[in-house]
Amino acid sequence: xxxxxxxxxxxxxxxxxxxxxxxxxxxxxxxxxxxxxxxxxxxxxxxxxxxxxxxxxxxxxxxxxxxxxxxxxxxxxxxxxxxxxxxxxxxxxxxxxxxxxxxxxxxxxxxxxxxxxxxxxxxxxxxxxxxxxxxxxxxxxxxxxxxxxxxxxxxxxxxxxxxxxx
Numbered sequence: 001x002x003x004x005x006x007x008x009x010x011x012x013x014x015x016x017x018x019x020x021x022x023x024x025x026x027x028x029x030x031x032x033x034x035x036x037x038x039x040x041x042x043x044x045x046x047x048x049x050x051x052x053x054x055x056x057x058x059x060x061x062x063x064x065x066x067x068x069x070x071x072x073x074x075x076x077x078x079x080x081x082x083x084x085x086x087x088x089x090x091x092x093x094x095x096x097x098x099x100x101x102x103x104x105x106x107x108x109x110x111x112x113x114x115x116x117x118x119x120x121x122x123x124x125x126x127x128x129x130x131x132x133x134x135x136x137x138x139x140x141x142x143x144x145x146x147x148x149x150x151x152x153x154x155x156x157x158x159x160x161x162x163x164x165x166x
Contacts, residue, residue, distance in 0.1 A: 088115040
């Protein structure tokens with residue numbers, strides 16, 4: 001979607017990692033482990049209903065070019081965590097482009113893939129209950145934005161892949 005702000009302002013909000021809990025669902029805490037150049041290693045703590053907590057580490061990398069930026073993340077190994085304390089995988093990106101048509105602003109695309117971890121057969125309803133829905137897809141067709149909520153389940157493993165235009 002179109003954000004009425006400058007590239008600098010949008011990146012400032014997205015890269016204020018320690019305050020992501022203010023606008024990212026289920027994010028309880030984010031800690032910076034290390035920051036070098038355009039890369040940052042972060043520790044995430046997620047909080048879910050029924051006292052369920054998950055932790056994981058991400059490598060965030062920001063690439064800026066004239067008129068656009070790409071903020072990409074991928075999960076890093078955290079050997080000290082047991083499988084039931086973390087998620088299996090997550091990766092994604094924010095793609096930001098200056099939009100000069102009409103009133104201007106930043107065109108933002110958000111893409112994320114998450115595999116929370118294997119869920120025992122028959123307990124998928126708990127994942128759906130805890131998540132409400134797995135994701136939101138916004139599609140622009142003929143200038144009209146359509147919003148769809150969906151979840152993808154595969155066997156005993158709940159997988160989530162969202163392509164979201166905000």
